[in-house]
Amino acid sequence: MSFVSEFKEFAMKGNVVDLAVGVIIGAAFGKIVSAFVDGVVMPLLGLLIGGVDFSKMGILLKAGDPAAVPPIPDLVLAYGAFIQTVFDFTIVALAIFIAIKAMNKLKRKEEVAPAPAAPSNQEVLLGEIRDLLKQK
Numbered sequence: 001m002s003f004v005s006e007f008k009e010f011a012m013k014g015n016v017v018d019l020a021v022g023v024i025i026g027a028a029f030g031k032i033v034s035a036f037v038d039g040v041v042m043p044l045l046g047l048l049i050g051g052v053d054f055s056k057m058g059i060l061l062k063a064g065d066p067a068a069v070p071p072i073p074d075l076v077l078a079y080g081a082f083i084q085t086v087f088d089f090t091i092v093a094l095a096i097f098i099a100i101k102a103m104n105k106l107k108r109k110e111e112v113a114p115a116p117a118a119p120s121n122q123e124v125l126l127g128e129i130r131d132l133l134k135q136k
Contacts, residue, residue: 033092
């Protein structure tokens with residue numbers, strides 16, 4: 001088997017394609033969650049604790065020099081961005097947990113095998129005949 005055909009077989013397996021789709025959807029979902037956290041959750045949280053804008057929170061470690069060539073920016077420890085990232089992660093983790101929990105619940109319903117059907121009248125009669133023949 002040639003290298004190209006082996007690679008084609010590997011790349012076309014369901015797991016690889018499913019993984020690729022999952023990564024693409026995950027990236028898009030991450031952007032949605034980031035927009036939700038940045039635009040909805042953090043402003044509401046900031047309002048609840050006194051109008052704080054988390055994205056601008058930080059500690060100035062060293063002042064920059066805008067007159068220098070090239071300009072030197074301020075050195076800031078931006079812990080507000082970290083707090084937003086933690087909220088992003090928490091919301092993504094919660095959404096994934098809920099999705100997996102729902103999928104597991106659906107799987108459990110599928111795994112329950114249907115009860116065997118009741119035997120037909122013909123099968124019941126054949127069973128009775130068999131039992132009568134055994135008694136003789």
